Amino acid sequence: METGRTRMELTLIIYRYVLFTAFLFLVLVKLSHxxxxxQGKNLPYLTSDVEEVSGKSFDYIVVGGGTAGCPLAATxxxxxxxxxIERGGSPYGNPLVSxxxxxxxxxxxxxxxxxxAQSFVSKDGVESHRGRVLGGSSAINELGLLEAGIxxxxxxxxxxxxxxxxxxxxxxxxxxxxxxxxxxxxxxPENIIVLLNATVKNIIFHVNGKGNESMVRGVRFIKxxxxxxQTYEAYLNQPENSSSWGDVILSAxxxxxxxxxxxxxxxxxxxxxxxxxxLVLDLKGVGKEMKDNPGIALLADTxxxxxxxxxxxxxxxxxxxxxxxxxxxVPISFNATRMPIAIKLAFPESKGTLELNSTDPRQNPAVExxxxxxxxxxxxxxxxxxxxxxxxxxRSVVLFLGKEPQNNLMSxxxxxxxxxxxxxxxxxxxxxxxxxxSVVDDDYKVHGIKGLRVIDGSTFLESPxxxxxxxxxxxxxxxxxxxxxxxxxxxxxxxxxxx
Numbered sequence: 213m214e215t216g217r218t219r220m221e222l223t224l225i226i227y228r229y230v231l232f233t234a235f236l237f238l239v240l241v242k243l244s245h246x247x248x249x250x251q252g253k254n255l256p257y258l259t260s261d262v263e264e265v266s267g268k269s270f271d272y273i274v275v276g277g278g279t280a281g282c283p284l285a286a287t288x289x290x291x292x293x294x295x296x297i298e299r300g301g302s303p304y305g306n307p308l309v310s311x312x313x314x315x316x317x318x319x320x321x322x323x324x325x326x327x328x329a330q331s332f333v334s335k336d337g338v339e340s341h342r343g344r345v346l347g348g349s350s351a352i353n354e355l356g357l358l359e360a361g362i363x364x365x366x367x368x369x370x371x372x373x374x375x376x377x378x379x380x381x382x383x384x385x386x387x388x389x390x391x392x393x394x395x396x397x398x399x400x401p402e403n404i405i406v407l408l409n410a411t412v413k414n415i416i417f418h419v420n421g422k423g424n425e426s427m428v429r430g431v432r433f434i435k436x437x438x439x440x441x442q443t444y445e446a447y448l449n450q451p452e453n454s455s456s457w458g459d460v461i462l463s464a465x466x467x468x469x470x471x472x473x474x475x476x477x478x479x480x481x482x483x484x485x486x487x488x489x490x491l492v493l494d495l496k497g498v499g500k501e502m503k504d505n506p507g508i509a510l511l512a513d514t515x516x517x518x519x520x521x522x523x524x525x526x527x528x529x530x531x532x533x534x535x536x537x538x539x540x541x542v543p544i545s546f547n548a549t550r551m552p553i554a555i556k557l558a559f560p561e562s563k564g565t566l567e568l569n570s571t572d573p574r575q576n577p578a579v580e581x582x583x584x585x586x587x588x589x590x591x592x593x594x595x596x597x598x599x600x601x602x603x604x605x606x607r608s609v610v611l612f613l614g615k616e617p618q619n620n621l622m623s624x625x626x627x628x629x630x631x632x633x634x635x636x637x638x639x640x641x642x643x644x645x646x647x648x649x650s651v652v653d654d655d656y657k658v659h660g661i662k663g664l665r666v667i668d669g670s671t672f673l674e675s676p677x678x679x680x681x682x683x684x685x686x687x688x689x690x691x692x693x694x695x696x697x698x699x700x701x702x703x704x705x706x707x708x709x710x711x
Contacts, residue, residue, distance in 0.1 A: 254397040256289075256404035258302060258346075262435060265407045266444040270295040271458040273431055273446060275412045275472065277346040279681055280668040280688035281463035282392040285406075286399030287692025291700070292458060294404045295446055296396075298346050299411040299436045299468075299574075303393055332467075334504075335580035336564075340638040342467055342576075346393045346408060355608035357537060360599060362528035372677045376528045379678060383523065392685060409436045411573050413443060415460055415476040415664065417492055426492050428460045428663035436574060448663065459657075459695075462646070462666045463688065466502070469670040470566050470645035471577045473498045478661065487571055493660050497650025499566040504581040504642035505675055506562075508593060508635060509554035510600045512539070512609050516548035527678050528603075534558050535596055536678055537603065553603055555596045556639040559674055561586040566645045583636045593632035594625060641680055646670040656691055667691050 277298035366377040430447035477492035524538035
């Protein structure tokens, strides 16, 4: 697919979601103002008991209770029974997730099976994290960006436009974070069951006699804590009219969704053979087109201090939307913080691959993004470093710190290029692996498989906006609406979940 066409289509999609994004933002605001002290009290049934779900059937099974999965499940529940399988736990009652004063703390001490964030290191050697909690994977004075020439000043804006702006935040006036899990509260609680701390192992298929087309029957899952290797199963309801069956929908993210496809026998045949996985469909695009927006950060302060952590809310967008600058105060331990100013490159040309490391779905797959491999990306990175130097040395940052900033000046192109190669980092906006066109069609249905969709950031060819979260939220909501409308003329009634 041509790059120009891809970006044009992506732009159209972004604007298509603007109204929906505004709607969801207002819903989250309403939720936070209506019952700040009862957050999570109106959720559907949540359980970590795999026995309660094992053997049961549902109209839809959503794998991943994250940014796309929660609004998707809430929308589908208006008419259908939905099982959400989330490999992590609940964010409610966990101050590391909900309280602003603990912003960034989940990244400090991740563990193998139970922490909110699961760490991984790409084959490029760059450390990153992926969310493992229901709700998925939200400081500097704006005058510093203006002094560096990131103009105009746009004030508060939800639009992705050039200049400096104050954007939205997931934290309310009480300092409580509101994640996509809150959106489950506007679904039909009688039609949703959320299974926590369970990891999907693979998809169950049976072969349709007509043309040997593979049809999804359900999913196999295991406990996430590693306490047992026992496998459990959940199924799709099978109404008499087979054309109106529901779907298993993968919303497990850019690492999780392609990993589950591979574990289920959907992907490059040679790679699957290496792991002894029976081939269901030789779909070579699975795990391809992996991208991560390369980021560079400079420390504005000279040493660790003890400030309250603060999430980015002011953003600078410049260089034809290619450079996005944010700053914040992040913890490096439980009693010390630093103040990085970070910038990401939008629309990078470098791309990589995702492959299996093992057949254990709880283990991270092997991913390589080939950061800055393309010369154009490396050239852009040197310009990003120069811009960061201007911001870090601005009068506003100096006034905020109360002292001179750290000296990060680099003059020669060789110094800048070497700095980029040694210090490139993730912006946590990685995407791809199950992209539209090569893996799924325009309705997010997996090619050649009946009853299987992928709806999340793994379908993106580019990461949209300042932060892709709003678009991913609306992808779940919008596709949920489309699915409901597709089936609204059928005679199949909702089958409530059974416990």
